Amino acid sequence: MGVYLLKLGESLGVKSIATLLLLGLAILPLAPRATAQAEDVAVVVSSGNPATNISLGDLRKFFAGAKRYWPSGQSIKLITRGPGCPERLVMLRLLEMSESEYKHYWITQVFRGEADSEPLIVPSIGMQREALNVFPGGISLVNIRDVKPGMKVIKVDNVLPSAVGYPLH
Numbered sequence: 316m317g318v319y320l321l322k323l324g325e326s327l328g329v330k331s332i333a334t335l336l337l338l339g340l341a342i343l344p345l346a347p348r349a350t351a352q353a354e355d356v357a358v359v360v361s362s363g364n365p366a367t368n369i370s371l372g373d374l375r376k377f378f379a380g381a382k383r384y385w386p387s388g389q390s391i392k393l394i395t396r397g398p399g400c401p402e403r404l405v406m407l408r409l410l411e412m413s414e415s416e417y418k419h420y421w422i423t424q425v426f427r428g429e430a431d432s433e434p435l436i437v438p439s440i441g442m443q444r445e446a447l448n449v450f451p452g453g454i455s456l457v458n459i460r461d462v463k464p465g466m467k468v469i470k471v472d473n474v475l476p477s478a479v480g481y482p483l484h
Contacts, residue, residue, distance in 0.1 A: 355459045355476035356405045356483040359466040361447040364389075368470040371482055375409055377454055380421070380430045385452055392450035393434035394443055402456040405483050456483070 358374060360366055365387055369377075376382035383391055396402045398414050407417060424430035435450075437443050440461045447453045448465055455466075459476045462468055474481045 354401070354484065355481050356402050356456050357459045357462055357466075357468045357476045358454065358471055358483070359443075359447065359457050359462060359468055360454050361451050362465055362467045363451055364453075364467060364469075366469050368473055371409075371472050374471060378406055378434075379410055380424055383430075389452040392446075392453040394446045394450070394453050394455040395434045395436050396443070396456070397436050397438055401458060406456055409483070 358369060364385070366385060373382060377391055378393060378395075380393070385391060395406060403414075407414060410417065412420065421430065421433040425433060435446055437446055440457065440463060443455050443457060444463045444465050447455060457466060459468075468476065471482055472480075476483070
């Protein structure tokens with residue numbers, strides 16, 4: 316990039332090193348970042364849940380409230396992080412909704428009697444883990460680096476987080 320700036324500076328008639336440095340600082344945010352990669356977000360359930368895999372379609376149905384029971388017959392309890400959290404953003408992309416659309420969707424679901432309550436929103440990873448212990452049918456999304464003991468990671472479309480082809484980032 317330095318050679319590029321020198322050539323750019325020469326073509327613009329810029330001789331001052333300070334001017335070239337300022338020009339470089341202005342261009343730097345436009346440079347692609349090869350090291351910036353999205354981290355995988357794991358689908359976690361309580362340790363006693365027999366599930367080991369979920370399809371992306373079923374995951375979408377779970378978080379949209381369209382599917383309310385695990386194949387075992389146990390009631391599903393959605394546990395989500397608050398607005399702005401990376402896991403929440405992954406969930407919104409999964410559902411193809413904005414934050415306001417998601418809030419409105421759940422208010423409507425409850426008002427129509429199609430859901431008993433909105434998903435449980437927890438402010439921390441520790442509370443997510445505790446909620447999974449309290450609700451045996453709980454399901455949540457957690458950044459892979461934040462998975463704690465008591466959280467069981469399940470596959471999505473037969474792929475674990477960090478493996479090639481994993482769909483949640």
